[in-house]
Amino acid sequence: MNRFKDGGQVDKNTLSNKPECSSLKVLGTAYAGSGDFVHLYLEPPLWEFSPGQFVMLRPESWGLDPLWPRPFSICEKTAEYMRIFIQVVGRGTRLLSLCDPGSTINVTGPLGRGFRVPEGPLLILAGGMGIAPFLGLCKNHPYPQKISMLFGHRLALKHYPFEESPGEMHKESMHQVSEDDLKTFAQVLGERIRDFAPKGEILACGPMPFLKVVQKYALACKASVQISVETRMACGVGACLGCVVKTNEEEMVQSCLYGPVFAADKIVL
Amino acid sequence: MDLSVDLGGLCLKNPVMSASGTFGYGLEFSSFGDLKELGAIVVKGLSLKPKKGNPVPRIAETPCGMLNAIGLQNIGIENFLKDKLPFLPWKETPVVVNLYAQSVPEFGVLAGILSDEPGIAALEVNISCPNVREGGVQFGQNAKAAAAVVSEAKRKCGVKPLIIKLSPNVTDIRSIALAVQGAGADMISLINTLGGMAVDVYTRKPRLANVFGGLSGPAIKPVALKMVYEVCSEVDIPVIGLGGISSAEDVLEFILVGAHAVQVGTANFLRPDFIFDLIRELPQAMSRTGIASLEELRGGLETVEPSPVCA
Ligand SMILES: Cc1cc2nc3c(=O)[nH]c(=O)nc-3n(C[C@H](O)[C@H](O)[C@H](O)COP(=O)(O)OP(=O)(O)OC[C@H]3O[C@@H](n4cnc5c(N)ncnc54)[C@H](O)[C@@H]3O)c2cc1C
Ligand SMILES: Cc1cc2nc3c(=O)[nH]c(=O)nc-3n(C[C@H](O)[C@H](O)[C@H](O)COP(=O)(O)O)c2cc1C
Ligand code: FES
Secondary structure, eight states, X not given: OOOSOSSSSOOOSOOOSOOEXXXXXXXXXXXXXXXXXXXXXXXXXXXXXXXXXXXXXXXXXXXXXXXXXXXXXXXXXXXXXXXXXXXXXXXXXXXXXXXXXXXXXXXXXXXXXXXXXXXXXXXXXXXXXGGTTHHHHHHHOSOGGGEEEEEEESSOGGGSTTTTSOTTSEEEEEEOOSHHHHHHHHHHHHHHHHHHTTTSEEEEESOHHHHHHHHHHHHHHTOOEEEEOOOOOSXXXXXXXXXXXXXXXXXXXEHHHHOBEEETTTEEO | OBOOEEOSSOXXXXXXXXXTTSSTTSGGGTTTSOGGGSSBEEOOOBOSXXXXXXXXXXXXXXXXXXXXXXXXXXXXXXXXXIIIGGGSOTTTSOEEEEEOOSSHHHHHHHHHHHHTOTTOOEEEEEOOOTTOSSSTHHHHTOHHHHHHHHHHHHHHSTTSOEXXXXXXXXXXXXXXXXXXXXXXXXXXXXXXXXXXXXXXXXXXXXXXXXXXXXXXXGGGHXXXXXXXXXXXXXXXXXXXXXXXXOSHHHHHHHHHTTOSXXXXXXXXXXXXXXXXXXXXXXXXXXXXXXXXXXXXXXTOOOOSSSOOSOO
């Protein structure tokens, strides 16, 4: 399971599950609270993945426009379906949210490196859509009581699959509407990271400002934190060099290949 | 069906190469198809020393295309030869190295390093990168400077065929093409990306950190086709056409206007197995156009008048 070198720089030598391209049928879509949040259900691909890995999706109907496929975390995969949880933020996500059942999507995956999930206690920090990669992880975890989750969201809770994760987990959600709410949330993030640091592994995914706060406290408490970053991607396979992030060694590495999950103390956000 | 092409010193089993910078070092695509099926593998532009490239965002999507300002991030020539080349199927498929340098002598040094490297089939000299401050396009926009680079590289590259990659960001592409032919280029490839930019009216920011970038993808195909046609009508050396190719028919269009071979760039981003599928579809596309070899189509464009170039 451990795909990272212990210590040292960002590991560039190992790649887990070999990715492939497949054409998968849309089984259906389910909206969550509004048309802007959609669960997309696809035929399950044959490959296995680790949580935090992602797929590039491109409906066959796109022709040459939009040009790029779009990257999404794998929310959950069962024998019946692969689920992608999408928030509509632009043209590509809008088109994906409107995919008809039976239509075909080109899927490349599993891509990148997911979270290393050790056996001990886990603290999951999710901001908004950052909840997506954790749903399957929590549902399939053998000891959900060992997982704590702090979920921050700016839109109503009904849009997110928060309740769906196992009830045995220690779950906490915080709604941020005002600037003050954001400050309080940042404070709570700091407290949780500090308290949990000696106990186990922390996994985080969310928007950049959120990740910056997490990283700040992770470094201050010397906590073992893995963060998943979102970058603009064209190819998804390490070829275009569009998605790079800067490491502590001032190296630019492709987040589609060596991420999207990185140790919080290895990259500059 | 005969897909092979002879580029004078460089023989390909089919006319489809990957375009530099859109196919990594080749190995990134080995999970998605057999690299041996490509006509040739052209790798990311390499410089003498590793380069970090430009700040992000480096890419932006545009209608039927994209802008990039990668800034030639690369691992450097030595690391490529040591860490990547041994894993490429260079015995079965020609590997072409795309080169970038900041000065004429530096192009010579690079060519010298590659001159007796058995795994390298040809050199493609990039005198057309719009995304770096020094070098790059400054050599490609001036016939004299372009010729100087070619002479120097030719002097140092030994028996390796020399491809010169031209920039479309010029007033008269034919004069540059003639100059590089005169200076000893064995082949010409074109086009590199077209200068462009994209802005966000809500944030009032450019979409690329570099402000300017290079436009590529299907959107530029008509421009590329015209320039390839013009250059093919002017020079005697083989021409490799590229710019927006995204189907087997597109490949044949470039052959029709006179290209010997083609490169597929941005279309590789549609799906990582794209180029392999395109090559597989080429024979069917050829039979649809009624040809059994590319030779039958090459340069066969039927124009009513000796085509006027201005429009
Ligand atoms: C590894 C990874 C995993 C992701 N997982 C999910 C997920 O599970 N669910 C989900 O809803 N979204 C996820 N995203 C974000 C998603 O890819 C973007 O929202 C989507 O590409 C936007 O496409 P669009 O055409 O709708 O928007 P565009 O019109 O292209 O852009 C609209 C806005 O989205 C931003 N954007 C565009 N592309 C990206 C991108 N690749 N990453 C981040 N922001 C982008 C633009 O800067 C712009 O502000 C993930 C991104 C990455 C890199
Ligand atoms: C992300 C990206 C990186 C590129 N890097 C290089 C490069 O290193 N050297 C080079 O000669 N051309 C480079 N190019 C230009 C392409 O090789 C090609 O000339 C151009 O994109 C037009 O072809 P296309 O429309 O098929 O992509 C790059 C293009 C893209 C999109
Ligand atoms: S998206 Fe192309 S290198 Fe990562």
